[in-house]
Amino acid sequence: MNAPTSYRQFLEAKMKVAPSTGFSVPLEEINPDLKPFTRAVVQWAAAGGCRGIFASFGLHKTSTQIELCRLLKVRAGGEALIVLPLGVRQEFFRDARLRFQGDFAVSLRFIQSEAELEAARADGGGHIYLTNYETIREGKLDPGQFTIACLDEASILRSFGSKTFQTFLPLFDKVRFRFVATATPSPNRFKEIIHYAGFLGIMDTGQALTRFFQRNSEKAGDLTLYPHKEHEFWMWVSTWAVFLQKPSDLGFSDEGYDLPPLTVRWHEVPVDLIGSTADRDGQMALIRPEAKGLSEEARERRAALPACIARMREIIAADPESHRILWHDLEDERRAIEAAVPGVRSVFGTQDLAEREDRIISFSDGGFPFLAAKPVMLGSGCNLQRHCHKAVFLGVGHKFNDFIQAVHRIQRFGQEHPVEIDIIYPESMRAARRDLEAKWARHEEMAARMSEIIRKHGLSLAGMAEVLQRSIGVQRIEASGEGWLVANNDCVEECRRMENDSVDLIVTSIPFSNHYEYTPTYDDFGHTDDDDHFFGQMDFLTPELLRILKPGRMACIHVKDRIMFGSVTGMGTPTVNPFHMTTTFHFRKHGFAYMGMVTIDTDVVRENNQTYRLGWTENAKDSSKMGFGSPEYLLVFRKLPTDRSRAYADEPVTKQKPHVEMLDGRIVEFDDKGRPIPGSGYSRARWQTDAHARWRSSGNRLLTADEIAQLDPSTIGKVFKQFSMETVYDYETHVRIGEQLDYRGVLPAIFMSLWPASTRPDVWHDVDRMRTLNTAQASAGRELHVCPLQFDIVDRCINRYTNPGELVFDPFGGLFTVPNRAVRMGRRGRAAELHHGYFLDGVKYLEALDRKKATPSLFDFLADGVAAPAEAAE
Template identity: 25%
Template sequence: MDKWLIWCNLNKEQDALEKEFKGYCVSVRGSTSLDDRIEMERSWREGDVPIMITKPQVYGWGVNWQHCHNIVFVGLSDSFEEYYQAIRRCWRFGQTEQVNVYVITSEREGAVAKNIRRKEADFEMMLRGMISATQEITKKNIKRTTKETDVYQSDSCIGSGWEMRLGDCIEHIKSMENDSVGYVIFSPPFSSLYTYSNSERDMGNCRTDKEFFDHFQFLAPELFRVLQPGRLMSVHCMNLPTSKQNHGYIGIRDFRGDLIRIFQKAGFIYHSEVCIWKDPVTAMQRTKALGLLWKQLKKDSTMCRQGIPDYLVTFRKPGENADRVEHTAEEFPVAMWQRYASPIWMDINPSETLQKDSAREEQDERHIAPLQLEVIRRGLELWTNPDDLVLSPFAGIGSEGFEAVKCGRRFIGMELKRSYYEQACRNLRRAESEAKKPPQASLLSFEEVAA
């Protein structure tokens, strides 16, 4: 399926294009959130959405779209640089097809088009002169070109009952004692779905699932080593969609199953799992996945599918638990247990993430895939004692530690990316402060709320 990139300049143009290509396009505006931009761009680049509608001011710089070779401009501005950069998103190194550029203008825009053509001619003349003058310098620079990677950094930040470590989790975890952790909970990189940094140590910085698991297999035995016998490790994950472009077919990769098998190989017992419901309508709106589109149901429902849920998969280290996790009927009433024991959690609020609060700060960087706080709370309530040490090797902005500290547990987290690490430290200090506050009296019991 050929991909099309349609550039426009005005909101009214974008409105009209959305109406014309409804169901066949994603449309990214300046007001589109970062998370939605990522999902919509991926569904166009890797999925079956054929058309991307956007503006040069939004996506005209810094992206590589060699998968697309058909470009349409609906109207022009007087900026030749904007026009040139918009074309270069597709016409760049790695493009294997002839790039077709179509410019649609009205009679009233004749002067603008003429101005752009003049600037283009001036640019080509200048470019030829620059190439002629700098050819030898360019050759020398190319020979000296090296691959750019993030400089590896290591640091630590310690608070009351918590510690954050900046750096490679596989290196940091080697310094931890055997059988020292009471509970492990984390959300690993979802293979190559998101790339968080340019570091070669970043497990998400991979081309294939094989590359990811070749790297991840060094962590699994270390997690087994540091966890106390009889204690649990919970892994938040999901199965991953495939695309014709990258995999040759549209379907789902068993990422969850691959994680289970790699942890079983490391010695863990596959203990339990819960399926976390996600709204398929929200997923359809964000990704435009072919299998979730209602128009596909009318066209050929054999390509329709259900939404992809999250999972919290829990593993147990063999052996006797020396420090039992006991509960009373008052702190864990039967209604609460029945809710937690359900194999499907239908009541997880996807918006209740640490990002919702921490991203309000201007200097904070928004984390692409934060873990829902309620999922973390339930794991801590079910499977830990007060003062247990909780570990997250992929701490991100500190969601697991935020809840652990507030629940009176100790925490150690590891994060490779400095901006996430620094934000995690701020979040953990906030959790430490909130944990010291007296608990607020509740007017309703859990049973009354459940009723």
């Protein structure tokens, strides 16, 4: 790929539209016996080369895969492999007989080992090979020798466990054309979709997780989709996967594709509510509580099993002629079903695979009336609708994907009868029922969202790329006051507006590569793939910083090394990305002289709570996996002066050399002429402290309206009154804090928590109506500062490297700590910030500074027992 020649091209290249690596196939060369919408999907997938087909139940995923293999074998040569769940191969042979005739005929061959593959090749080859997931998982067949591979109902991999899911997919890395065909993934399974993208070669799994998901800084491995990235995430998915609920999503007729009506009946079975179990301390429960956790739920299901079996027999007796699937999760339930239902046959894990598959096929063909099975084993792929339209679930669980797949074994396009589902559960498992119903509702919402995207944009990559491109750039907004100027703008574009040699000092905390994103725009430096990509964007900024900095002056860059989780790197253990080293080499590459590094101590205990990598317990088990705490660093660089003979800056930063005396019990600094120095000079003690390579920081910084909103409601009232008394009242700030509380669902509806304080003595504003409340403030949706730049770090840099009245610049302004501190110290400040919300909050603080009023900071709220909001950290 050619390097971008302009900054705009670099940003446009960030748009993640899946590459097309297949063949353009004319529609007339696609099997005419397939449905029109199926042919459209085949044409799109063949052109893509590696695609996901997330089509609903009964929308011909089987025929789609067979045709893709047939077409690509002709064009690319080589062999094709389709990997199937158990009991599904008969569906492929049936479709091959019915839909692939004449010039479009195919030969399918089922194999379970390398020996069977060699035997099939010996009889002339030319087959499309089928095998089961178990064959690949157990290493009996190497998928890397095939040119084309399809995973049918790949969601079944979850039933093998997370580790198998992650290790299974890389086995296909050498396969040129890869496809995934499965029903719509569960809405709670974002990682499943990410793993499919990794399997298809669309995007590295770790990279995708970093790009679209925010990490909980207080809990390692806890990832949630960025609210501002949700639309882009689904648009990106739509560039490599088609989510199809019905043919009309692609503009085709839905005639013959109406799902049969679904009737779901919930049967709550009473249990003995008088407590009969003891907790771990031997205390008996007076009332039987709702089951919580898998072990408690399994216990409740076993206790209620006789009553559930009795209800199941009543259901069957009401219509004994209908065939039924009897779904269960426990082996005890299977044995109880076998004892209670004459003629039932079961499928279970210890069975011989051939016997298991024979029973599935026989039931599918109407050979016997009752089949008992676990959804986790039989819920994917099998088409059981021809002779069955009723099912009973003996119990309810939390695995929604297994449940919905089991339902759709019989509720499918082509089902000729209304479908009836009976779900039996003990009343002590009402919570499990509520959870299952909530997941079902979210599943329907996600399916509707994907259908909307497909209907709007079709299968055109160009249309989706145009939508994604709209998030490039920001409308510049400028604000200024006494001694400061700030802009809501891309920092590269802002620096390009600035004159050569115009800045006296640069102080900034750069983003930590792609660890976090703060805005939905591609301009965001965090919106990068990896370190190389991040510093590729820095390659446009750093030369501008060198250009605008005066000769001989300094750039102070605050950084922190990144903790890389083993699940992302594949190393299995947390490791450290030496980001400060990479940053050092980057600035040197662009002409800055490296002057040294300050190490800023951090709390190793708190870091462990956030990353789980330095735990005392783990150290006791194996200390070889333990590293060290990750401090922050201040990297100091210099733009070389014009005259390098003595290396003084073109405009030197001079310091008064005071001596210290005791005067009236106070320490006073005097200059070399014996005159007292007003304020703080630059003493020998200060120089020794600043020149040391280890600094401690007070951690003080500005607060955002978001962080004020994170406080406990009782604390918010106190803080807001104090804040409103110390600053000039601002209506928009007042409203924005209230909006943040409302967004988090904690803005009280029965009392006012944000009382504006009054300075009038005849108005009482301190009557505390919150004293009896004990409300914990929710923090969902908050904007995190990964590693805020502390006041005293900025102050030391400004004091040491500038003269009064000079200009200090921060290209990543955040809340404008740098210009704020610069103005307070008698300098001028300038900054750029891309995040509109941070820009507005920072401007309010600067405007308050203009009014000579106190600006709230982290430590302002620590007095009188008022708790400050939790500080974000990496």
